[in-house]
Amino acid sequence: MRPDSRNGSGERGSRCRRGRASRRRRRLAARYTLLTIGALVVLAPLYLTFVSSLLPPSALAERPPPLFPLDPQWHDYVIAWTQGDLGVYLRNSAIQTGIIVCGQLVTSVLAGYAFAFLRFPFKRALFVVFLATLMIPFEVTLVTNTQTISELGWYNTFAGLTVPFLATGVGTFLLRQAFLQIPRDLREAATLDGYGRLRFLLRIALPLARPALAALGVFSFLAAWNQYLWPLVVTGSGNGVRTVQIGLKLLQGTEVSRTDVALAGTVIAVLPLLVLLVVFQKQLVRSLTAGAVK
């Protein structure tokens, strides 16, 4: 017989509770430890880049690496912006991304509307055709697309950068689903009130589809801004429509080959997207996980 077996049930209960509480506290501590280690590992590369970009060149090779820039040097940013042409590249990226985002929203809304509300022959077959585009990676079409662009005289133009991306199967699908969720009653009420198709689209369908529009907008912004392969293939030097991602490669490679300047350029290039992440986290998550959870 164990000595404490005669104890009252109340005391045993409280000891048990105390044990559970301390175990819970240990678990909580373990969880925060894991989270913090994870956060440090994930953040370290970008943080070290940021710190290094502010160090004087002589301090770059200091070991252990300085964790805080005591004497921040902003002139690398000035060099990256002017000699590295980062200002021009950023402008080009903004134009390219703007065209692609607007284009994808417009074509997806139009096609999504047609697939959701209109009746026409071969509608199902055409919808399958739209979805089939998802099975063909862009890289597979590279051989002929580069030829098409040069035959159209679009090499090194915004048209060449953007036109191949002005439509999206996923976007059309997203908008179609959002439109289909609009209650039938609402459509009939709108018709009774004398709403034409355009007024119904602008006043009712688009406002109700705002979450889908936001998700598509944020996603296509992210994808367009971060494009690397296509801008590399269809742009060159000369009258310059090169985007910031290509600018980064050049910063590291030939033009201004200095590590600290390249790092400053990296920070400039990633900053707009970090802002996007913090401001539009909800929309971004929704767009990235469309399809992940059934």
Place this chain on the structure above:
Amino acid sequence: MSRGRESPPARTRRSRAVREAALGYLLVLPALAVFGVFVFYPFAENFRLALYQTPPYPGLPSRYVGLHQVGQVLASSGFLQSLGSTLLFVVMVVPAGLLIGLLLAVAAHRRLRAMAVYRVIFSSTVVTSVAVSALVFGTLMDPVVGLLPWLGLNPSPPILQNTTWALPAIAVMSVWQFLGLSFVVMSAGLSAVPEEVLEAARVDGASERTVFWRVTVPLLSPTIFFGLVVATIYAFQTFGQVDILIGYSSAAFEHVNLLVYDILNTIEVAKTSGQAAVLSLALFLLTLGVTLLQLRLVERRVHYAA
């Protein structure tokens, strides 16, 4: 009146249907035109180009060689090495990225203080581009200004020129870059798992590890499966890391010549579009094959909660 027999309402109904159909085609047309010119036409053109050999000098007509070229490219040592590196790369990046993303998502799942901050941090690499990641890691791995020598890792030749270590180095960078997406997808999957189920398992005395492997992972299997397919397809398309950090002048190039890089090299440097078309079709079949294989193998074992 040619259709005198029809009643006026029937006629207006029909003309309305015609107008509706016309509008439908009109609205679909812009997207369809883009897809036609920049997706379906170039895709189909691969099949034709694959049968023709690019002439040795520009200006000469290309020669029809049939399937000869297809066999030649697919059996070439260059392609086999590229394929091997690509598959190895997928094996190094996809499981690690998914598992770490899942662990972070599980750890950050509870409603606790400061969780929002952790979530933003964990999802942050979703917005870092290939070029940004490559520059960041290129600096960290630099033999002079990088951190690796200081950490005692200083292989010779330097890691990115090293035939053994260049591919794993690129893979580490890619895992980091993939963590954000992995975390976001896994978190979304987790939030769909009913908390009561996990709590019930804990009340029954299951340890956290048992809960994770026996309850969370099976319930999350649709999400993990989705992540697996998407991540594998992304990994097949890897290009920027190789272009920025390795390049075809590197000593390690042959060991890091991933498929898409090989395609671009064949287009731009070798300028043999026929061979590039064969490689493109190989990439397509690989993507398609993995998708179908995973659908068959994994779908059967995936647990879909009712």
